[in-house]
Amino acid sequence: MSEILDRIRTLVQSGDYRVSEHGYDELAEDGIFASDAIAGVEAAVIVEEYADAWKGPAILLLENDQNGRPIHAVWAIPKGRPGPAILVTAYRPDPTRWTDDFRSRKK
Numbered sequence: 001m002s003e004i005l006d007r008i009r010t011l012v013q014s015g016d017y018r019v020s021e022h023g024y025d026e027l028a029e030d031g032i033f034a035s036d037a038i039a040g041v042e043a044a045v046i047v048e049e050y051a052d053a054w055k056g057p058a059i060l061l062l063e064n065d066q067n068g069r070p071i072h073a074v075w076a077i078p079k080g081r082p083g084p085a086i087l088v089t090a091y092r093p094d095p096t097r098w099t100d101d102f103r104s105r106k107k
Helices: 003-013 021-029 034-039
Strands: 017-019 045-050 058-064 070-076 085-091
Touching (some): 003 085, 017 034, 021 034, 034 058, 034 070
Parallel strands (some): 017 085
Antiparallel strands (some): 045 058
16 A cells, blocks of 8 residues: 555545645536545545655545546645645546556556
8 A cells, every 4th residue: 555645545534635726727627526536535546656746745546536437636745744635636537648447648
């Protein structure tokens, strides 16, 4: 299991999370409810990890909305801080850029 994902799940479960302004814009653009991206953390699958991201550890997750449609969500934790978990962005993955299961980028 991923340490980053464990930390993010713990923060979200305790209510210690925020949605970035950019995140809200992207959610609205793709018709995703913030509540779906937040609830989706629990059953999410890791797509990519960015443990050494310059703003702090981050992770790209494959989640599903309440209708079972795929969502890619990027969550982060500010560098040097215990929280909050930040929903940086969330979007509908483009099937032309991702494999059928949305877990790997097409080459």
